[in-house]
Amino acid sequence: MIRATIDIFSRKNNGLPNYSCGTSGTLAAIIEGLPAEISAQLYKTFGIYHYPQISYSSQNPLMSDRVQFPYFYQTVPSILHVCTGIIKLLKYFGWTWVGIIAPDDDISLRAVQILKEGIKQNGGCTEFIETFSNTHSNSMILGKIRKIYKLLHSSSVNVIIAYHNTESNWDIYDDLRIRKMPGKVIITTINWELPPTYPVDLGLKNNTMAFTLVKKNIPSFSKFVREVDPLWLPSDFLIESWWNDLCDSRCSKSIRRSCKKNKTFYIDLHCETKHLGSSYRIYNTVYILAHALHDMLMSSFGNSTTRSGDLWRISDDLPWKLHRYLKKVHFKNILGEEIFYDENGDLPIAYDIINMVFLPNGTWNSDIVGSYNPYAPPGQDFTINKEAIMWESAFTKIPPQSKCSQSCLPGFRKVIRKGLPICCYDCISCPNGEISTQTDMDVCVKCPEDQWPNEKRDACIPKVIVFLSFEEPLGKALTLISLFFLLINAVILGIFINYRDTSIVRANNRGLSYLLLISLMLCFLCSLVFIGHPDKVTCILRQTAFGISFSIALSSVLAKTIIVVMAFQATKPGSKLRKWMGSRVSNSTVLFCSLLQTFLCLAWLFTAPPFPYLNMHSEIGTILIECNEGSIVAFYCVLGYLGFLAGISFIVAFLARNLPDRFNEAKYITFSMLVFCSVWISFISTYLSTKGKYMVAVEILAILASSAGLLGCIFFPKCYIILLKPDWNKRKYLTKKRND
Structure with a gap:
């Protein structure tokens, strides 16, 4: 390699270092199509003298660094772009579980690292990365081949990235015969042109997709190849063989040469290819250098085209001047394409995605099924025609799948x-x-x-909106119960009004009885306010109407009990309670006790009144429309006050239960207060353990049960006597002692 470099500088075989032995013009630049590793080695020598080195095959990403390699130019994209294209292909088909096989040279290992990071960033995983070397002995290579072959067969991945960057690496994949394995998709890169048909062994699968640089035909190039005299061109054994191949009858007429010898040196004819190898890239490379030279010379002489000796003397320092013009070169080639270097020192060249289709007759076709252009706008850079891809029959799904775990469906x-990659x-x-x-x-x-x-x-x-409505069965049942007791209450009130002058009605304080019956009617009616869609008004009326109505009822009961005790105490000789007998005590008791409850309710309303509340967390999947009590302390104060009145009434009635009078209602009041207290004690525990509309139903049932208890225990015995035992409803029974 060093000898070849010296020969280029000296322009003579077996040249001497630092001597130019030729008589031709100044060396302007070096154009080469060598593998990336050799190209990098050549740069170490060419870079010393600042000679531009233009490569139409090297894809080494490190050589794109203009700071470290200022005199190196590439006319093909770096491997960064082809790696990005492979990652986009994986993402398009949803392939998240892959394996990678690659040579162990520096450039390939760099590409493997880029692929691994890109796959991870897109949510994919790499099950294995296996590298090999073509520089080992045959026995070591065969051992490595067997290891990789077993790995591929035992692996759960269905997509394998077979990366390589030189033509020699392709042999390793032929040896591995991975293309014969069913159920595996092979994604690879190809840096040379595949013929449209190619003889292969039978049994290969339609599972290979390859990225290759875009290739195009240069107009009139076929005519040039067909008519040029090779004697005017440099020649050696390989070049002579290449020209002789063009004489083969299998070549197309557009490039077939008329030769005296009809002899070929290769079974696989390069003349069968569509684009004559790297001619498109070489054409662009030569014209890049030509335009840079033209721009440099024109900048010195304007539009002059003189060939005086001054021009050649100025061109003595070509390598030093040419770099500025190479970096800024910008022109349209014969195909009308814009040719220029971007900020990274790359040409805007795209990739074709090829599907290798293996035919039953033992040949393959290489069909273009997509493209990747890293310089196109986002969204337009990657295209693929998945309907044009031919997959092997072994795949159970089309397109094939490659995932460590099946996709999680919505929901x-x-x-x-644990302990596995994120794709599992x-x-x-x-x-x-x-x-x-x-x-x-x-x-x-x-x-x-x-x-x-x-x-x-x-x-x-x-969410389902829930509240205790009149339309649902529970609401209808509670409404009917309330109306039923309301009707019973109204009937009893009518009986008492109708028999207002009878002894039993008069003996049990007729006015308090009317007031108690009316307040109980209000209690039955206020239970209906708890049913229906809660709003601001009904939330306020619920508790206040209930609390005030019940306080009037319990105050009336307490007044009745006090009157009974005072009536019997006043009959004793010398009792001073006679002057208190009358309606003043009962009215004062009812008024005072009711007003106290009213003040409590008003304080509740002015400080923290009840309000409608959308409870979205109490029950799963529902929105409970309920009345928030505002102040739970005020709510329990109202209930506590009712309990206090009931307790006082119970104690007084219990002490007066044995007073001698057939019409004495102390016994009935005692029992009614016992029922009342039992209902509301049970209500508290049940109320705290229920939610939503059932909490409202519990409170309604407590109101109805306690009101019905008062109504039944106090008034049913009297109605029994009035309606069924009229003989008992006389004055003589009013004063008769228990022992009579």
């Missing part, structure tokens, strides 16, 4: 398996209140407060 989320996961259902709308979601998304997941948990639907 599920991924949970990474289990699918679990989204928790309550969350959904996933796409496949393979890492986390589920919470629904808005007023919505809830559907059954599949892949969409949020409005």
